[in-house]
Amino acid sequence: MKSPEETPERAAKVLIVDDRPENLALAMKLLASEGYTFATAANGEKAIESTRHFQPDLILMDVMMPPGIDGFEACARLKSDPATADIPVVFVTAKNETKAIVKGFQCGGIDYIPKPFRKEEVLSRIRTHIRIRQLIRTQTKLIEELQNALTLVKTLRGLLPICASCKKVRDDGGYWHQIEKYISSHSDLDFTHGICNDCAKRLYPGIDLSNPTDNESEPEQK
Numbered sequence: 001m002k003s004p005e006e007t008p009e010r011a012a013k014v015l016i017v018d019d020r021p022e023n024l025a026l027a028m029k030l031l032a033s034e035g036y037t038f039a040t041a042a043n044g045e046k047a048i049e050s051t052r053h054f055q056p057d058l059i060l061m062d063v064m065m066p067p068g069i070d071g072f073e074a075c076a077r078l079k080s081d082p083a084t085a086d087i088p089v090v091f092v093t094a095k096n097e098t099k100a101i102v103k104g105f106q107c108g109g110i111d112y113i114p115k116p117f118r119k120e121e122v123l124s125r126i127r128t129h130i131r132i133r134q135l136i137r138t139q140t141k142l143i144e145e146l147q148n149a150l151t152l153v154k155t156l157r158g159l160l161p162i163c164a165s166c167k168k169v170r171d172d173g174g175y176w177h178q179i180e181k182y183i184s185s186h187s188d189l190d191f192t193h194g195i196c197n198d199c200a201k202r203l204y205p206g207i208d209l210s211n212p213t214d215n216e217s218e219p220e221q222k
Contacts, residue, residue, distance in 0.1 A: 012130045013037045015056040017047040017074070018092075019065040027060060027092075030119060036126075043067075044074035051084050057130050060122075061109070063093035063100065072107045079108035086136075088129045092117060 014036050016027045024040050031038045039054045041047040043065045051059065059078075063071040071091060078084045091104045094115040101112050111125055161170040168176040180191045200207060 011037070012058070012134075013039070013054060013056040014126065015039050015041060015047065015050055015054055015059045017041045017044070017059060017065070017071065018062040019043055020062075023062070030122065031126075034123060044069035044071060047071075047074045048077055048084075051078055051087065052081075055084075056087060057133055058126060059087060059089045060092050060113075060126075061089050063091055063095050063104070072103055075104075075109055076107040086133070088133055090125060090129060092122075 014031055016024055016031070016038055017040070018024050018027070019042050024042075028038060028040065039050055039056065041050045045068055047059070047061065059075075061071040061075060065071060069077075071093065075089045075091075078087065078089065085108075088110040089108060090111040090113060091109050092113045092115060093100075096114045104112055110129060113122060113125060162168070162179065163170075163176065167179055169179050169182045170176050171182065183189055184191065195203070
């Protein structure tokens, strides 16, 4: 039984781009066995079109796909489009020269898998890059939610007009409000109500409000 760390994201979508039917069949069999959803494209132009409609979480891109644009050019075009720029592209190709590898990274590729590939290696890299993308998207969403929350935080600044008699406050529209209602609607504060000593003496003249701790000074320390 696979542990959670070894289990791929079942909802993840992968686009396979290769001009050879046998390579497509091998990759499809591999991804199907792991529960991924996938689509295929036989050349660079189809890869761009399929990416825009399928919106995969990862693209496995062959490099040499005559005729038409190659995998490098297809990747560069995808990276120049804001709608597809964040989709990771992994090159899967027999071109293992250093120059080709460097070009793959320069045009926006995130990884490189040489042919013939090993099943364990391909699946491991697919899982890794899909999880990284999902983590980035989750982080981006949390940042957006935090920014939205911050814009909703209400603060009080500047001078606040207050009635010298009833203590109501005036808003920007000239309307007067109870101070606790106004502050509650412009901040995250909640109010609890009590009664101060002065008001208690006025309302309840017979009540004994003496408090030794308030009325007596602290004993002098020697």
